[in-house]
Amino acid sequence: MPSLFTQFTSPIGYELEQQNATAALKLFEQAVARVYDQPMLDKFAVCNQWPNKCGLSDGVFIDGGFVDNPALVINVAQYQIAGGDLDETLRVILTNTNQAWGTDYQYSLFLQYFNSPINEGIEPGAYIWPSGMLSPYQSHQIFEEFMDESILDGLIESIPGSNMTTALLKGTTIDNPVFDIQAGQKVDILLVNLNEAITTYIATPDIVDYFTEPLADMTVHIAENEELANRIKLFVEPALVHDNDHTDTTETPSSETTSSTARLPQRLSVGCLLLLTMILNQVV
Numbered sequence: 001m002p003s004l005f006t007q008f009t010s011p012i013g014y015e016l017e018q019q020n021a022t023a024a025l026k027l028f029e030q031a032v033a034r035v036y037d038q039p040m041l042d043k044f045a046v047c048n049q050w051p052n053k054c055g056l057s058d059g060v061f062i063d064g065g066f067v068d069n070p071a072l073v074i075n076v077a078q079y080q081i082a083g084g085d086l087d088e089t090l091r092v093i094l095t096n097t098n099q100a101w102g103t104d105y106q107y108s109l110f111l112q113y114f115n116s117p118i119n120e121g122i123e124p125g126a127y128i129w130p131s132g133m134l135s136p137y138q139s140h141q142i143f144e145e146f147m148d149e150s151i152l153d154g155l156i157e158s159i160p161g162s163n164m165t166t167a168l169l170k171g172t173t174i175d176n177p178v179f180d181i182q183a184g185q186k187v188d189i190l191l192v193n194l195n196e197a198i199t200t201y202i203a204t205p206d207i208v209d210y211f212t213e214p215l216a217d218m219t220v221h222i223a224e225n226e227e228l229a230n231r232i233k234l235f236v237e238p239a240l241v242h243d244n245d246h247t248d249t250t251e252t253p254s255s256e257t258t259s260s261t262a263r264l265p266q267r268l269s270v271g272c273l274l275l276l277t278m279i280l281n282q283v284v
Contacts, residue, residue: 072092077181108131113142114146168190
């Protein structure tokens with residue numbers, strides 16, 4: 001990604017210029033040019049046809065998380081632009097596929113959507129450069145509610161028997177003209193923190209082979225977690241009840257009265273959902 005590469009290296013070059021470190025600056029510029037011109041970087045991505053040859057109409061996936069992670073914003077915007085009802089409450093499952101919680105990058109990912117200390121004094125859509133991010137971008141604030149690190153930490157709940165945690169977040173949209181976000185939409189968010197070591201640096205067949213089994217095991221572990229499945233069902237079910245005009249779907253069978261065979265479709269659906277959202281998050 002040329003823009004990210006430039007944004008990441010330019011502050012280093014600027015500092016060397018300010019220090020009048022002419023020799024060091026020359027070496028730095030030579031090193032940057034050598035890395036930038038490497039043919040290997042032209043294919044530093046994964047084609048959706050891998051390991052088959054990729055065509056011009058195929059997708060090419062690369063981790064863009066350090067750019068801005070605008071997935072939530074553009075999905076809300078897409079709903080509104082397509083004529084969605086602003087009086088409806090949107091329910092969004094947002095997965096965080098990073099290994100651990102609590103870094104500046106982690107907090108920036110989610111606080112950026114709210115009225116928070118990281119975007120204080122910055123208009124929605126104006127340029128911002130939060131801590132932990134490698135480049136500036138246009139502010140993704142779309143909610144009027146205040147949120148800081150302590151509030152966000154207080155909402156997180158552990159899932160027994162796993163590294164995963166969840167949190168229920170609520171927001172009311174404000175106008176963000178850059179992303180065509182309109183004010184007044186209620187959005188409920190189920191944040192799922194996987195807290196697992198999911199690599200995004202899959203660049204060679206050897207690395208793919210190395211990570212295939214552990215990532216498959218991790219996916220099974222996530223899909224078979226009954227508590228996660230129940231939290232997702234309880235979060236999504238009100239929307240399903242409304243959409244399907246069901247009159248009585250409030251009772252959820254307990255794990256003691258539901259057989260493993262009966263739970264299989266639920267496990268598979270949760271597994272597919274999480275696998276899809278993991279892929280989408282890595283792409284974004």
